[in-house]
Amino acid sequence: MAADNHESITCHECELPLAIPELTHNQNAHCPRCGYRLTSHKRNHEQAIVSLALTALIFLGFSLPFEFLSFSSQGLAQSMNLPGSIRILANNEYLGLAALLLLVIFILPAAILLSLLYLYTCHLLKVKPLGAARLAKMIYLFLPWSMVEIFLVGVTVSLIKIVSLADVGLGLSFYSYIGFTLTTVATLVYVDKHQIKKTFDVDFPHSKINQSLSIQRTWALLLTSVILYVPANLLPIMYTRTLGQDEPSTIMGGVLLLWKLGSYPIALVIFIASVFVPVAKMIILIWLNYTVQKGFTGNTQSRIFWYRVTEFIGRWSMVDVFVVAILVSLIQLGNLMSIYPGPAAMAFCGVVIATMLAAMTFDTRLMWNNDQRTDNNHGADKQQ
Numbered sequence: 144m145a146a147d148n149h150e151s152i153t154c155h156e157c158e159l160p161l162a163i164p165e166l167t168h169n170q171n172a173h174c175p176r177c178g179y180r181l182t183s184h185k186r187n188h189e190q191a192i193v194s195l196a197l198t199a200l201i202f203l204g205f206s207l208p209f210e211f212l213s214f215s216s217q218g219l220a221q222s223m224n225l226p227g228s229i230r231i232l233a234n235n236e237y238l239g240l241a242a243l244l245l246l247v248i249f250i251l252p253a254a255i256l257l258s259l260l261y262l263y264t265c266h267l268l269k270v271k272p273l274g275a276a277r278l279a280k281m282i283y284l285f286l287p288w289s290m291v292e293i294f295l296v297g298v299t300v301s302l303i304k305i306v307s308l309a310d311v312g313l314g315l316s317f318y319s320y321i322g323f324t325l326t327t328v329a330t331l332v333y334v335d336k337h338q339i340k341k342t343f344d345v346d347f348p349h350s351k352i353n354q355s356l357s358i359q360r361t362w363a364l365l366l367t368s369v370i371l372y373v374p375a376n377l378l379p380i381m382y383t384r385t386l387g388q389d390e391p392s393t394i395m396g397g398v399l400l401l402w403k404l405g406s407y408p409i410a411l412v413i414f415i416a417s418v419f420v421p422v423a424k425m426i427i428l429i430w431l432n433y434t435v436q437k438g439f440t441g442n443t444q445s446r447i448f449w450y451r452v453t454e455f456i457g458r459w460s461m462v463d464v465f466v467v468a469i470l471v472s473l474i475q476l477g478n479l480m481s482i483y484p485g486p487a488a489m490a491f492c493g494v495v496i497a498t499m500l501a502a503m504t505f506d507t508r509l510m511w512n513n514d515q516r517t518d519n520n521h522g523a524d525k526q527q
Contacts (some may be wrong), residue, residue, distance in 0.1 A: 152181050152337060153349060156447065157511040177447050177511065182337035189263050189342075195330040196260040202323035203253060210314030212298075214305060214473050221475060224316055225249075228472030237471070239489050244468050247290040247461075252327055255289055258282050259330065266342055275343040283336065283347075287499060290461055291324045296412070297465025303409045304401070304470065309480075354435070357506040361432045364501035368425055371493040376418070379485030381467050391485060394418060394463060417463040417491070424453045424460075424498050428505060435509040443510050453502050460495045464488060 149162040154174040163172040166184035173180050185191070206225060213222035223231070225248075232241035258278040265272035272278070298317075305311050339345055379391035392400070394417050401410035427449050434446065467488050474482045 150337075150341075154179055154181060155349075156507040158349060158352075158508045159511075177507075178444070179447075182335055184335075184338070185333055188333045188335070188338065189267055191333045192259055192263045192330055193267065195326050195333070196256045196263075199256050199323055199326035199330055200253065200260070202319050202326060203249075203256075206316045206319035206323055209316040209319070210312075211316040211320070212302075212314060212469070212473055213312035215310045215312075219476050219479060221473065222312075222314070223473050224314075225320070228468065231472045231475065232468065235471075235483070237484055239492070240464070240468055240471075240484060243464070243492060244294075247288055248294045251285045252289040252291050255282050255285050256327065256330065259334065262339075262343060272343065276345045279339050279343060279345040280347070282334070282339075286331070287458065287503070289327075290458060290465075291320075291327050293459055293461050294465050295321065295324045296459075297462045298469055300409050300413065300462060300466050301469040301473075303406050304397075304466070305473070352506060352508055352512060354506075354509055354512075357504060357509065358432055358436050360504040361428065361501050364497045364504060365425060365428055365432065368421070368494050368497035368501065371490050371497065372421060372425070375487045375491035375494050378487040378490065380463065380487040380491065381470065381485050382483045384481040384483065386479065389483075393487065394491070397463075397466075413463060413466075416459050420456050420460050421494050421498060424457055424502070427453050428498070428501050431510075432505060435506075446510055447507060450502070450505070450507055453498075457495070457499045457502055460498075461492075464492055464495070 149164050151160065152163055152172075153160050154177060156179040157174060157177040159174055159176045161174065161181070163181060166172060166182070168184065168186040171180055171183040209224060210222050211224050211228070213220065215221075229241045229245050232238075232244065258281060262272050262275060262278060298320075302311055336347065340347060376394055378393070380394050380397070381392050382389045383392060384390075394413070398410050398414045398418070401407075401413065431446055431450055467482075467484050470482045471484050474480060
């Protein structure tokens with residue numbers, strides 16, 4: 144039973160039932176066992192979400208119709224807007240890359256913002272929103288796949304690469320997309336799962352623990368990511384056509400080129416995001432899945448820390464894919480100079496998606512269940 148003025152809550156990562164007191168402004172509640180942040184409270188968060196979400200959507204609207212980037216070389220020039228970049232990819236039969244770009248930088252972020260705007264506007268107007276439970280669950284389903292901030296980093300890396308080749312201009316849509324990214328990130332700072340549950344009477348049920356199914360799914364996705372990682376690094380991620388000659392470039396080739404050009408910070412960003420992070424994430428998840436499969440106990444705090452690291456860094460590996468998408472969309476000057484995606488681009492997308500799904504299917508509660516089962520066995524032995 145929860146104490147007076149306390150709310151019942153179950154930890155998402157270790158399934159410990161808790162009673163938390165009413166929080167004041169900027170207070171957070173953390174699970175005492177695993178350290179997971181259960182909820183936080185920010186004063187006037189409803190008004191902040193409405194104003195920031197609306198501002199983000201306005202910025203998104205302004206980022207669509209105007210010029211995003213322009214490129215000129217040897218008297219030839221080309222410009223692009225964001226919808227045009229997706230159209231260029233689709234027209235050149237890079238449908239997978241076009242669909243990915245459309246989803247993660249437009250459709251999913253816009254769906255999240257519109258849902259939040261609708262829910263909290265209804266709340267402020269004291270009107271019961273229709274389909275609140277469905278929308279709330281959709282928001283948390285889409286959140287990991289909204290990659291506006293990662294796309295902006297990819298654009299920045301693209302600019303560093305292009306500046307060495309030609310003159311680059313920044314259009315109104317570029318600055319609007321920066322505004323969209325900043326306000327989207329700011330909106331999500333105020334979004335809290337427990338607060339949504341309280342405000343809209345939404346139930347986020349905890350699924351039943353199924354150890355064998357979770358382990359099997361995680362192994363399958365990890366195996367897929369390992370298989371895809373080989374062509375993603377050995378095959379060209381893009382081709383640069385100069386005066387009719389195609390020059391292939393692998394991920395590591397791009398890193399080495401940036402290093403030779405003196406762009407050391409950008410080279411490090413690409414190396415860490417595209418080479419180091421995927422390997423580290425796969426190794427960590429393999430280790431974690433093996434420990435729960437074998438019923439290992441102890442060192443749980445360390446294991447949960449590394450799991451959270453993989454969750455946080457996994458999405459950022461998509462930077463190199465966005466770099467390729469931007470370069471392909473912008474640099475299309477025929478035989479003089481054009482850039483095309485290579486087979487490694489979609490293979491690398493597959494690596495990132497598979498490792499993200501592997502982290503999602505891995506059930507952290509299994510680590511704590513193993514520990515609890517061991518503690519219970521020790522207690523029973525003592526009683527005997």
